[in-house]
Amino acid sequence: MLENSTRTELSAMGEFALIKHLTEHFEIKNESTLKGVGDDAAVIQYEAGKQILVSTDMLVEGVHFDLTYVPLKHLGYKSIVVNLSDIYAMNGTPRQVTVSYAASNRFSVEAMEELYAGMLVACKKYGVDLVGGDTTSSTSGLMISVTAIGECEAGQAVYRSGAKEKDLLCVSGDLGGAYMGLQLLEREKFVFKDNPKLQPDLEGNDYILERQLKPEARRDVIEYLHKIGVKPTSMIDVSDGLASEILHLCTNSEVGCELYEDKIPIDLQTYDRAREFGLDPTVCALSGGEDYELLFTVAMSDYEKLKEAKDITIIGHITAKTSGTNLVTRSGGSHPLTAQGWKAF
Amino acid sequence: MLENSTRTELSAMGEFALIKHLTEHFEIKNESTLKGVGDDAAVIQYEAGKQILVSTDMLVEGVHFDLTYVPLKHLGYKSIVVNLSDIYAMNGTPRQVTVSYAASNRFSVEAMEELYAGMLVACKKYGVDLVGGDTTSSTSGLMISVTAIGECEAGQAVYRSGAKEKDLLCVSGDLGGAYMGLQLLEREKFVFKDNPKLQPDLEGNDYILERQLKPEARRDVIEYLHKIGVKPTSMIDVSDGLASEILHLCTNSEVGCELYEDKIPIDLQTYDRAREFGLDPTVCALSGGEDYELLFTVAMSDYEKLKEAKDITIIGHITAKTSGTNLVTRSGGSHPLTAQGWKAF
Numbered sequence: 001m002l003e004n005s006t007r008t009e010l011s012a013m014g015e016f017a018l019i020k021h022l023t024e025h026f027e028i029k030n031e032s033t034l035k036g037v038g039d040d041a042a043v044i045q046y047e048a049g050k051q052i053l054v055s056t057d058m059l060v061e062g063v064h065f066d067l068t069y070v071p072l073k074h075l076g077y078k079s080i081v082v083n084l085s086d087i088y089a090m091n092g093t094p095r096q097v098t099v100s101y102a103a104s105n106r107f108s109v110e111a112m113e114e115l116y117a118g119m120l121v122a123c124k125k126y127g128v129d130l131v132g133g134d135t136t137s138s139t140s141g142l143m144i145s146v147t148a149i150g151e152c153e154a155g156q157a158v159y160r161s162g163a164k165e166k167d168l169l170c171v172s173g174d175l176g177g178a179y180m181g182l183q184l185l186e187r188e189k190f191v192f193k194d195n196p197k198l199q200p201d202l203e204g205n206d207y208i209l210e211r212q213l214k215p216e217a218r219r220d221v222i223e224y225l226h227k228i229g230v231k232p233t234s235m236i237d238v239s240d241g242l243a244s245e246i247l248h249l250c251t252n253s254e255v256g257c258e259l260y261e262d263k264i265p266i267d268l269q270t271y272d273r274a275r276e277f278g279l280d281p282t283v284c285a286l287s288g289g290e291d292y293e294l295l296f297t298v299a300m301s302d303y304e305k306l307k308e309a310k311d312i313t314i315i316g317h318i319t320a321k322t323s324g325t326n327l328v329t330r331s332g333g334s335h336p337l338t339a340q341g342w343k344a345f
Numbered sequence: 346m347l348e349n350s351t352r353t354e355l356s357a358m359g360e361f362a363l364i365k366h367l368t369e370h371f372e373i374k375n376e377s378t379l380k381g382v383g384d385d386a387a388v389i390q391y392e393a394g395k396q397i398l399v400s401t402d403m404l405v406e407g408v409h410f411d412l413t414y415v416p417l418k419h420l421g422y423k424s425i426v427v428n429l430s431d432i433y434a435m436n437g438t439p440r441q442v443t444v445s446y447a448a449s450n451r452f453s454v455e456a457m458e459e460l461y462a463g464m465l466v467a468c469k470k471y472g473v474d475l476v477g478g479d480t481t482s483s484t485s486g487l488m489i490s491v492t493a494i495g496e497c498e499a500g501q502a503v504y505r506s507g508a509k510e511k512d513l514l515c516v517s518g519d520l521g522g523a524y525m526g527l528q529l530l531e532r533e534k535f536v537f538k539d540n541p542k543l544q545p546d547l548e549g550n551d552y553i554l555e556r557q558l559k560p561e562a563r564r565d566v567i568e569y570l571h572k573i574g575v576k577p578t579s580m581i582d583v584s585d586g587l588a589s590e591i592l593h594l595c596t597n598s599e600v601g602c603e604l605y606e607d608k609i610p611i612d613l614q615t616y617d618r619a620r621e622f623g624l625d626p627t628v629c630a631l632s633g634g635e636d637y638e639l640l641f642t643v644a645m646s647d648y649e650k651l652k653e654a655k656d657i658t659i660i661g662h663i664t665a666k667t668s669g670t671n672l673v674t675r676s677g678g679s680h681p682l683t684a685q686g687w688k689a690f
Contacts, residue, residue, distance in 0.1 A: 145403060246623070
């Protein structure tokens with residue numbers, strides 16, 4: 001997994017020495033972090049009136065990631081970012097994370113250093129402090145559990161439940177790229193299994209590979225919306241695919257929607273690779289997960305403020321619940337959305 | 346594992362339906378919980394001036410628990426309690442928890458219901474709200490990750506680092522019981538393996554079995570200390586054994602200590618069973634973990650307030666760092682403490 005010539009067994013270091021070793025390069029940057037790693041609990045104090053946001057995710061080897069093609073450093077980066085994405089999706093600012101992992105004796109101290117090196121890059125980039133966690137052994141594989149803690153002004157949290165009829169449905173960035181990156185990596189893995197001498201053919205696919213291996217949380221979108229004075233009425237991050245997330249918003253808000261297929265933002269590389277793989281690019285965007293873009297609704301009255309936004313696309317609008325949740329296809333047909341994409345009768 | 350005649354595969358329910366199902370009996374009890382399960386993050390707001398405490402633990406099957414003798418309901422209870430214990434050990438009050446698990450297809454929906462039933466009992470007893478989490482599949486076994494969130498008045502958190510020379514070293518309850526409960530369960534497991542027709546011989550061992558299978562967090566001790574107006578100078582919970590925890594306090598506080606063997610509180614059942622197993626009861630107390638008692642130091646001036654306390658024992662005192670961390674044995678000898686117990690030269 002690693003090309004390091006040295007290998008230090010995890011069992012060679014005590015748990016406390018190991019935590020200290022892995023976290024020593026993490027500096028505390030936030031005033032709100034009063035005590036980080038090293039006691040029974042972290043101690044945090046936000047300014048009076050702030051609300052606390054807490055989100056947690058578990059990543060399991062063989063379920064969420066495949067170390068035959070995911071570098072541990074990227075995995076560390078991604079495991080932090082996907083949790084921060086949840087805090088941004090509440091209209092908040094992440095400030096702290098805790099990280100726990102369980103690793104089998106297949107993993108060395110050097111391997112865990114790589115994992116934490118990736119986490120460190122993410123923490124620095126997003127300005128969050130690592131304040132605690134747990135390390136333990138496992139009987140098989142690697143599991144990572146990250147909890148992100150953040151803050152927002154009282155009353156400023158944006159829930160999944162606030163969408164109203166006639167609101168505009170918006171999404172940041174583009175969709176389906178992370179899914180196509182995964183398809184590409186899976187294909188090369190099988191090619192490599194058949195003939196280990198073949199070098200992986202990944203050229204010209206930088207964008208979709210980065211979407212899969214090194215996703216970003218859309219802090220910039222949250223900051224931009226603050227700047228232009230737009231507060232979404234509802235919001236969620238796109239981790240499971242656009243269709244599934246739209247259904248969450250509509251179910252929680254008790255509304256329906258019309259999503260326009262021709263408005264769904266898809267990058268050219270994603271589009272081309274999907275075609276090569278014999279896949280429908282729209283299906284990749286609707287059902288492929290892990291894009292970590294923000295899906296949100298805004299009041300129609302915010303349209304003027306939003307229409308100049310470079311990286312935000314209006315993809316539909318909210319309707320009455322009785323109208324259902326529908327995809328309007330390029331050909332003009334209207335089909336009920338499902339978590340897997342849509343139902344074409 | 347369960348005697349239920351029905352078995353519902355975890356894969357038969359979608360992730361969101363499963364979370365909803367497992368958490369439906371959990372009610373929100375704390376005013377500070379503004380939003381629990383069901384959005385990208387939980388939303389919490391403590392009163393102005395409060396500090397936030399965050400602690401997390403990961404429990405792995407085959408490492409931390411053995412389902413051949415640990416009922417899932419007890420495991421659920423314990424997985425919550427051990428995290429609450431960390432919040433109490435900061436002199437705080439736990440208010441919220443998040444729970445994530447990864448489970449292989451060996452586990453059914455009914456098995457997870459048992460796990461959550463135990464968590465529900467713990468949450469009710471300690472007045473904490475389940476506010477989030479993650480459920481996923483695993484390729485082998487069960488992993489549980491719990492994060493506890495709590496609060497304390499600003500300036501009232503008690504760290505591991507505050508012990509001062511001449512402070513009294515105190516511990517709640519008694520020690521070594523959870524370890525002896527584990528020894529007993531392990532013995533019966535092997536007897537059962539040899540002859541599955543033999544019923545386990547656990548009679549007369551209720552106390553040590555409960556210490557192992559259903560430990561409690563010492564909320565009562567924290568409340569009692571508040572009531573009598575004693576604020577510990579340092580504190581930690583006893584999860585890894587008394588010796589290891591004393592070394593944490595002394596290292597973090599840059600002090601030494603004298604621990605008196607004859608003062609270490611050991612229950613009669615623990616003592617008798619240790620002797621039967623050919624073990625030194627003192628070693629069980631020093632090195633056996635999972636008692637979840639509170640180890641703390643108080644200023645000498647608080648001695649009068651504490652001496653009436655029924656369930657708190659003064660087991661030693663803090664010395665200068667240069668004096669080292671020593672166990673004074675019954676015979677009057679002084680031996681350096683180690684994480685494993687002590688060094689008898």
